[in-house]
Amino acid sequence: MNLKDKILIFLALILLGFLFSKQFGIRPFEYSPTALVSKAMKILVFSRTNEQLKKELETLQKKKEVFEEAVINKEKSKLAIKEELDTLKIINGKVEVEGPGIIFEINQDLNWQQAIDLLNGLKNAGAEVISFGGKRILINSYFKNAGKKLVLDNFILEKPYQIKAIGDKDLLFKSLTRPGGIFNQLGLKDTSIEKSDLIEIKKREDEKI
Amino acid sequence: MKALTRILIVILGIFIGFIFTFQYQSKERLNALINLEEFDKEIENLTQLQKKLKTEIKGLQKEIELLSRNIKEKQFKNDKFYSLFQLQKEKAGLTSVSGRGVTFILKDGKGVVHAADLRDLINFLWSLEADAISINEERIVYSTSIDCIGNTILINGKNYVSPFKIKVIGNQKEIFNTVTDLLLLPKDLKNRIIKEEIVLEAEKKEELTIAPYSGSFKLNYSKIKK
Numbered sequence: 271m272n273l274k275d276k277i278l279i280f281l282a283l284i285l286l287g288f289l290f291s292k293q294f295g296i297r298p299f300e301y302s303p304t305a306l307v308s309k310a311m312k313i314l315v316f317s318r319t320n321e322q323l324k325k326e327l328e329t330l331q332k333k334k335e336v337f338e339e340a341v342i343n344k345e346k347s348k349l350a351i352k353e354e355l356d357t358l359k360i361i362n363g364k365v366e367v368e369g370p371g372i373i374f375e376i377n378q379d380l381n382w383q384q385a386i387d388l389l390n391g392l393k394n395a396g397a398e399v400i401s402f403g404g405k406r407i408l409i410n411s412y413f414k415n416a417g418k419k420l421v422l423d424n425f426i427l428e429k430p431y432q433i434k435a436i437g438d439k440d441l442l443f444k445s446l447t448r449p450g451g452i453f454n455q456l457g458l459k460d461t462s463i464e465k466s467d468l469i470e471i472k473k474r475e476d477e478k479i
Numbered sequence: 480m481k482a483l484t485r486i487l488i489v490i491l492g493i494f495i496g497f498i499f500t501f502q503y504q505s506k507e508r509l510n511a512l513i514n515l516e517e518f519d520k521e522i523e524n525l526t527q528l529q530k531k532l533k534t535e536i537k538g539l540q541k542e543i544e545l546l547s548r549n550i551k552e553k554q555f556k557n558d559k560f561y562s563l564f565q566l567q568k569e570k571a572g573l574t575s576v577s578g579r580g581v582t583f584i585l586k587d588g589k590g591v592v593h594a595a596d597l598r599d600l601i602n603f604l605w606s607l608e609a610d611a612i613s614i615n616e617e618r619i620v621y622s623t624s625i626d627c628i629g630n631t632i633l634i635n636g637k638n639y640v641s642p643f644k645i646k647v648i649g650n651q652k653e654i655f656n657t658v659t660d661l662l663l664l665p666k667d668l669k670n671r672i673i674k675e676e677i678v679l680e681a682e683k684k685e686e687l688t689i690a691p692y693s694g695s696f697k698l699n700y701s702k703i704k705k
Contacts (some may be wrong), residue, residue: 275484282491309518315638316525322636323532329695330539337546344554351550351564358567360701361621369700376498383667387595388603393624398701408570409621412605436701470704 345436360399363406363474367399369436374463377430380420382413384456388433389413391452395445397435399471403427405478406474423478515693536693572620572692577610579651580687583658583679586642590676594627597634597643600658601625607657609649611689617640618692635694655683668672 312405340347359365380388389407392400400407405422413422435442443465447451453461555561568574585592585600601619604612612619617634624633631638647654656662659681661672671677 272691275488279484279488279491282488282495286491286495306515306518308629309515309522313518313521313525315628315631316522316529317634319633320525320528320532323529323536326694327532327536327539329697330536330543333695334543334546337543337550341549341553347550347554348560351561352540355564355567356562356697356703357696358571358573360698360703361696362567362570364567366704367701368704369702371700382602383595383599383665386598390598390624390626391621398622398698407621408607409570409619411607412602414606423695432653438700467600 287456305341361409363478366470366473368470369398369437370439370465371397371434371436371469372439372463372465372467372469373432373434374446374461375430375432376444376458377460377462378458379418379429380431382415382420384458385413385420385422387456388452388458391445391455392435392437392442394435395437395442397437397442399436401432401434401471403431403433404472406471408474408478410478423476434469434471436469438473439467487645513520521585523695533693542692569697572618574691575647575688577686577688578610578648580646580648580684580689581655581688582660582682582684583647584642585645585655586678586680588675588678590671590674591630592632592634592641592643592677594625594690596668596671596677597632597645599668600645603658603665604645604647604649604654607654608655609647611646611648613646613689614643616644616690618690620692620694620696622696635692646684646687648687648689651683655681 273436292370336346336350356365360367380467385402389402389411402422403420403425405411405425406426408423411423413420415421416426420431443463444451446463452458551558551561565574569576583600585596597614601612601614614625614634617623617637617639620635623635626633628638631640632643633639658679661669664672668679669679672679
């Protein structure tokens with residue numbers, strides 16, 4: 271082999287090495303569709319969360335403006351605080367509430383896990399006020415079972431369980447009844463549901479909170 | 480040039496050609512990589528934006544809290560109306576709470592922590608008459624939902640991954656003893672812990688602080704019945 275041949279082979283090997291590194295230097299797992307879907311999902315979740323945070327920021331900015339005015343004006347501050355107090359009384363179950371929403375009945379046995387998953391689903395769909403078996407749901411409400419009976423905050427509930435939720439009635443209705451929705455997920459078959467423009471939910475009489 | 484050398488160069492040439500072809504066919508995959516890089520950039524941008532928004536929200540909350548104190552000092556000193564407002568804020572989880580309590584760490588074991596595990600545990604803690612609960616500093620409030628989205632868990636609309644630090648203020652002895660006694664835990668949680676699918680650690684704390692809910696309550700549909 272003369273020098274020219276050696277140089278030729280040497281160059282060919284360099285090129286080969288370069289191509290090898292380019293070809294196999296790519297991490298194969300990054301190509302998988304799962305990675306792509308997972309990243310797309312992350313973007314979706316981040317985008318949604320950021321939208322919520324932006325709305326929250328807007329609400330707080332408005333609140334700040336109201337409070338800034340209220341500092342120099344007692345009447346305005348009383349009004350601002352009263353508005354907030356009304357919201358808090360609704361959240362804490364201290365007053366009777368009305369609004370549009372859904373009302374539904376479940377005429378089958380429920381265990382406590384189904385009950386909290388149902389409640390979680392309603393909250394996720396934006397329910398603002400909920401009553402379960404005639405009892406208003408509070409921040410610290412809990413479910414448990416006593417035999418086959420469902421217990422909410424130490425109150426034994428009887429079938430059929432009537433649930434009322436105030437919020438976007440169409441969204442709440444769909445989240446429960448769509449294929450793969452909350453009813454399907456929880457295996458609830460014996461149910462009846464209707465939308466309403468005016469639902470009334472009573473306050474909690476006991477002093478749980 | 481010797482015959483052997485020529486053959487070697489021919490084989491090398493074919494191989495290089497093969498690699499070229501393979502490289503060309505990988506164009507689609509390379510495009511995928513470029514997209515993934517774009518995805519990563521977008522995730523980074525969104526993460527930064529989320530941090531910025533959270534910081535701004537915290538800043539605004541502090542300003543509002545200061546204004547609120549200012550209003551109280553100037554206009555509502557010893558005012559029953561304002562005291563009622565403060566009380567309702569406390570009940571709704573809008574104020575910081577301190578006291579004796581327990582911290583739990585719930586984390587992935589041989590399996591992963593599900594949203595349902597957290598929901599079951601929170602329900603159980605409320606049944607033990609906890610006063611206040613937070614998960615990874617997210618205060619559990621009236622509107623809190625805990626859901627699984629992809630490989631993260633969404634709490635108060637924000638995504639978290641294992642480990643989950645749960646702070647609880649309440650009857651320390653009862654909460655600690657009941658939760659750490661596997662026999663008393665809800666069945667599914669107990670089974671997952673026994674099978675080592677998830678891990679639950681508990682620690683008593685003499686002075687625990689739980690931050691207020693960082694969001695705000697906005698009701699669009701509910702009104703007080705007149």
